[in-house]
Amino acid sequence: MNLELQQGAEAYAELHRAVLQDCGGYLAAEEDSPTKRKLGELEVQSLWMAGLLGNEGVTLRHGAVRIIDFGEWNRSVGPDFRRAEIEIDGVRMRGDIELDPTAQDWEHHGHGSNPEYNKVVLHVVLSPPPEGWYTRDSQHRDIPILTISEQTLLTATVASPPLPAEKLELCREPLAAMGAEEITHMLQAAAAYRILNKRKAFRKKATNLGLRQAWYEALAETLGYHANKLAMQMLARRAPIRELGIHAESILFGTAGFLVPVLPEQATPETRSYHRSVWDAWWPQRSQYELETSRAINWHFAPVRPGNHPHRRVAALATAVAQWKSIEPLLNAARARELTKKLTSLEHPYWSHHCTLPSAPLRSKMALIGASRARDFLINHVYVQDESPACWHTYLSLKDSNIPSAVQRTAHHLFGDREDVQDLLNHAYAQQALLQIDADFCAVSPCKECLFPAQLCRGIKAPCQG
Numbered sequence: 001m002n003l004e005l006q007q008g009a010e011a012y013a014e015l016h017r018a019v020l021q022d023c024g025g026y027l028a029a030e031e032d033s034p035t036k037r038k039l040g041e042l043e044v045q046s047l048w049m050a051g052l053l054g055n056e057g058v059t060l061r062h063g064a065v066r067i068i069d070f071g072e073w074n075r076s077v078g079p080d081f082r083r084a085e086i087e088i089d090g091v092r093m094r095g096d097i098e099l100d101p102t103a104q105d106w107e108h109h110g111h112g113s114n115p116e117y118n119k120v121v122l123h124v125v126l127s128p129p130p131e132g133w134y135t136r137d138s139q140h141r142d143i144p145i146l147t148i149s150e151q152t153l154l155t156a157t158v159a160s161p162p163l164p165a166e167k168l169e170l171c172r173e174p175l176a177a178m179g180a181e182e183i184t185h186m187l188q189a190a191a192a193y194r195i196l197n198k199r200k201a202f203r204k205k206a207t208n209l210g211l212r213q214a215w216y217e218a219l220a221e222t223l224g225y226h227a228n229k230l231a232m233q234m235l236a237r238r239a240p241i242r243e244l245g246i247h248a249e250s251i252l253f254g255t256a257g258f259l260v261p262v263l264p265e266q267a268t269p270e271t272r273s274y275h276r277s278v279w280d281a282w283w284p285q286r287s288q289y290e291l292e293t294s295r296a297i298n299w300h301f302a303p304v305r306p307g308n309h310p311h312r313r314v315a316a317l318a319t320a321v322a323q324w325k326s327i328e329p330l331l332n333a334a335r336a337r338e339l340t341k342k343l344t345s346l347e348h349p350y351w352s353h354h355c356t357l358p359s360a361p362l363r364s365k366m367a368l369i370g371a372s373r374a375r376d377f378l379i380n381h382v383y384v385q386d387e388s389p390a391c392w393h394t395y396l397s398l399k400d401s402n403i404p405s406a407v408q409r410t411a412h413h414l415f416g417d418r419e420d421v422q423d424l425l426n427h428a429y430a431q432q433a434l435l436q437i438d439a440d441f442c443a444v445s446p447c448k449e450c451l452f453p454a455q456l457c458r459g460i461k462a463p464c465q466g
Contacts, residue, residue, distance in 0.1 A: 002392045008185075008192030015189075016440060039153065042295065043230060045080055045099050046237055048124065049073050051208030052156040052201065053148050060129060062144040063089035065122065070208070071097060073238065076292045078116045086122055088144060095121030103129035103145060113138050122146055126153070156201075180420040187424065188396065190433035195395075198384045209240075212324075215331055216241040218381040219320060222373060223313045227300040232313060234297050239289060241321060249318040250281035255289045256314050257296055258357065267358045274350045275357060306355040307366055315351035316368040333386040333394065336378055343374040372402055379428045398428040407431045410438040 039047075047053050048070065055067040071084030079096035086093060096119045100106060103125045111117040115138050123135040123145045135143040175183075206214040217236040224232030239255045253259050259282055263275055291297065299310045320327060323346065330339035346368045353361045383395045403425050411434055415421040424430040 002387055002389050004389070005192045005195065005392045008189040009196045012186075012189040012193035012436075016193075039157070040298075041099070041101060042234065042298075044101075044126065044148075044153070045073065046234055047153075047156045048099055048148075049081070049209075049237060050205045052204055053152055055208070057146050057148075059088065059122075059144040059146050060133075061142075065144060065146055068092070075238065075289065075295060077294075079120050084121070093121050095119045097122045097124060099124040101126050103127075103133050103135060106135050112136055124148060175414055176416075180424075183415070183421060184424065187430045187433035190436045191395075191429040192392075194432050194436040195384050198380070202381070202385060209237075210242070212328065213241055215328070215381075216321070216324075219377060220317050222377040222380065223316050223369070225304075225308055225313075225373075227304055227308075228310055228313060231297050231299050231310070232317070235314065236317070238291065238297070241324065244321055247281050247285060248321040249315075250278045251285055251289055252314050252318045252321075253278055254282040254286060255291065255297075256299070256310070257291065258311055258314065264358050268360065270350070270361070271354070271358060306359075309355050311356045312351060312354075312368065315348055316346065319346045319348050319351070319368055331382060333378075333383050333388075333391045336382060339382065340371070340374045340378065343369045343377070344371055375400060379432070396427070396429050399426050400428045400431060401426055403431060404435070406438055407434045410434045410442055413442060 044053075051067075051070065055070075057065055059065050066087045067084070068087055069083075069085035071081035074080055074082050079098045081097040081099070083094060084097045086095075086097075096117070098106070098111065098117065098120050100109075100123070103123065105125075106112055106123060111120075112135075118137045118139055118141070120137060120143055123143050124147075125145060126148050128147050129135075129145055133145075135145055137143060178186075202214055202218070205217070209217075213236075217233055220232040220236035221229050224230070235252065235256050239251050244251055250259075259275070259279055261279075263272060267275070301310065304310070320343070323342075327339070327342055329335070330342055344367055347365075348368060351368060352365050355362065355366075379395075379398060379400065383391060383398070407425065407430075411421060411425055414434075414437070425434075
């Protein structure tokens with residue numbers, strides 16, 4: 001591993017630990033904790049399926065459990081995961097797994113009296129059951145209960161523990177005394193910390209789902225932009241790349257819920273012809289991939305620019321999948337230029353000229369994957385996975401003039417209008433660093449109560465760039 005990157009990440013991690021220590025440790029998990037408010041049940045199921053919530057633990061009364069096979073994520077009614085394989089105290093068994101926010105949801109949802117749940121071998125919950133609680137099926141069989149800790153959820157989402165409020169100085173006061181070089185070192189350390197967290201999560205996903213699936217999901221998330229990042233990731237996991245084959249387009253559009261038996265009357269003949277071809281290929285696959293209403297993917301259609309409409313994002317993913325054999329060898333930092341050229345040159349006979357299924361043709365051809373999306377994919381995924389010293393230095397030199405509003409806001413909070421800092425914001429690593437700082441500190445504590453700046457002044461001292 002690159003020593004400079006590792007040292008920078010450790011420096012930032014030590015800063016974060018110091019803040020937690022100063023305030024007496026982070027808050028214990030509560031009913032209204034940030035993680036439980038933000039993560040929906042389907043998202044938690046997705047994390048479980050990828051193995052990001054771990055594959056072992058201790059059940060309530062049945063001893064240690066190890067997940068050997070996470071099973072098949074159910075698209076219809078019934079237990080969340082079918083045909084899983086687990087091992088409890090050395091005894092292997094196959095069956096279903098149900099995941100609920102609380103153990104009581106088992107009864108609230110009527111699972112205890114439903115024979116459909118008699119094959120459940122493990123009940124996974126997000127908070128400890130009440131004292132004396134038993135999860136039982138319709139045959140009164142005691143089902144092992146595994147609780148996923150709040151810290152595990154936070155780690156799986158590359159989030160940070162919530163910080164209690166301690167009133168300290170305003171953000172800018174202690175940071176104003178820092179020179180440009182010190183600020184650069186601090187941002188590089190935060191960027192290094194972010195890279196290692198992302199790398200760890202990606203490799204855990206690759207171990208459990210396969211390397212090809214991990215890259216496929218990474219591209220899907222990138223194509224989702226901010227509004228539909230989660231929806232695209234859920235789609236990629238519901239329609240895994242190994243199952244797509246020549247039917248990638250129909251399976252992805254059908255699983256996304258974008259295909260309807262009858263188009264609106266104003267649809268053009270071209271649209272009807274295209275829709276018919278996709279629908280005809282989807283129909284034989286429908287029973288296998290169509291999602292039951294309660295498991296449907298939640299898409300955000302507004303405010304989204306027409307060119308970023310979810311229909312086009314799914315089309316871009318399907319087009320990339322069709323050429324995955326030529327894309328896959330380019331998924332490394334050394335071939336970044338080739339990868340960018342490949343992604344930005346993808347075309348589709350229908351989607352290069354339309355924004356939605358029923359929309360009128362565009363006046364001119366529009367790229368399925370623009371240069372900014374390709375650049376984001378490189379910055380957030382491709383460069384992250386390369387451990388070479390040369391890649392770290394290349395990463396530090398990357399520029400991105402499209403500065404996210406969250407980055408601008410955090411920079412303004414911390415540094416005001418300092419010109420030397422404004423120049424840094426065009427660097428990709430600085431943007432990533434400020435996103436990390438925002439997640440770790442700004443998002444969990446009001447500015448006037450922020451613990452970050454005062455600790456920083458006695459925290460990161462050494463540069464992480466040679």
